[in-house]
Amino acid sequence: GENVEQHPSTLSVQEGDSAVIKCTYSDSASNYFPWYKQELGKRPQLIIDIRSNVGEKKDQRIAVTLNKTAKHFSLHITETQPEDSAVYFCAATDQTGANNLFFGTGTRLTVIP
Amino acid sequence: IAGITQAPTSQILAAGRRMTLRCTQDMRHNAMYWYRQDLGLGLRLIHYSNTAGTTGKGEVPDGYSVSRANTDDFPLTLASAVPSQTSVYFCASTSSRREVNEQFFGPGTRLTVL
Numbered sequence: 304g305e306n307v308e309q310h311p312s313t314l315s316v317q318e319g320d321s322a323v324i325k326c327t328y329s330d331s332a333s334n335y336f337p338w339y340k341q342e343l344g345k346r347p348q349l350i351i352d353i354r355s356n357v358g359e360k361k362d363q364r365i366a367v368t369l370n371k372t373a374k375h376f377s378l379h380i381t382e383t384q385p386e387d388s389a390v391y392f393c394a395a396t397d398q399t400g401a402n403n404l405f406f407g408t409g410t411r412l413t414v415i416p
Numbered sequence: 417i418a419g420i421t422q423a424p425t426s427q428i429l430a431a432g433r434r435m436t437l438r439c440t441q442d443m444r445h446n447a448m449y450w451y452r453q454d455l456g457l458g459l460r461l462i463h464y465s466n467t468a469g470t471t472g473k474g475e476v477p478d479g480y481s482v483s484r485a486n487t488d489d490f491p492l493t494l495a496s497a498v499p500s501q502t503s504v505y506f507c508a509s510t511s512s513r514r515e516v517n518e519q520f521f522g523p524g525t526r527l528t529v530l
Contacts, residue, residue: 304475309458335516346506346521347459354515392458401464401472402516403449408458 305330305397309407316383317415324410326393327375333395336369336376337404341390350391351378383414419443422507422522429497429529437492437525439507447512448490449474449519450482452503459506465490466512497529 306329316322328336337352353360353367353376360367364383369376376395380387390411394404420441429435439448450462451474461474465484479501481493490509494501507522 312456337518346523348521349518352518394459396516401466402447402512403461403464403474404519405461405475406451406459408456 305333305395305405307393307395307405307407309393309410311410312408313411313413315413315415318383318385320383322378322380322383322387322412322414324378324391324393324412325375326377326395326407327373328395328405329374330395330397331371331374333397335396335402336367337394338365338367338378339392339394339406341392341409343389347392380412383412385414385416388412388414420507420509420520420522422505422525424525425523426526427528429494429527431498431529432496435494435497435527437494437505437507437527439490439492439522440488441490441507441509441520441522442488443509443511443520444487445509445511445520446487447510448484449508449510450480450490450492451506451508452476452501453506453524454503462492462505497527499529501527502529503527 334355339347341347366379393407423438449464451459463482505525508519510519
């Protein structure tokens with residue numbers, strides 16, 4: 304099955320700086336890579352996703368890059384703000400035909416004002 | 417109902433008791449999922465259902481069962497709860513008929529097994 308690894312587990316940045324979170328996956332046939340943000344006590348919510356037919360996707364201050372050859376993808380947050388503080392999860396699909404998601408173990412991002 | 421809901425919000429349960437966590441969505445999504453979230457382990461898939469009438473096992477299915485009698489409801493049952501099943505449980509749903517899409521999560525159920 305799919306194995307997703309995520310680094311770092313914790314990340315602290317100064318407000319206004321950039322944050323980068325990296326994930327690797329094991330199944331070369333995976334074709335969908337979402338990123339979820341989870342605030343304390345809340346449900347995970349999708350912030351951006353990328354499919355295997357593109358290498359980069361951007362939405363305002365958030366961007367995701369995908370390197371299929373190396374089997375890794377990254378989340379980039381620019382001009383960080385205190386409200387970006389949360390736990391971020393990457394995920395990748397499996398190829399069993401069920402399109403299930405396998406999640407990384409999460410990164411706790413703290414933006415220091 | 418708007419979106420996806422779960423009940424109860426939280427529950428304390430004695431070991432050995434039977435418990436059913438409820439999940440309902442009104443988005444007519446074909447696929448539904450149950451995850452457990454434990455500190456340092458992220459979200460792990462317990463069971464899933466791609467369409468009403470079918471279910472499948474995820475990464476950590478032991479001790480859990482599910483049913484999908486209709487499109488809207490996807491209950492998760494712990495037949496005989498054990499302390500290691502203490503966790504936060506999230507239900508999710510998506511429309512996946514043509515391609516993989518965003519999974520929408522419910523608010524979660526915090527379960528404590530003593």
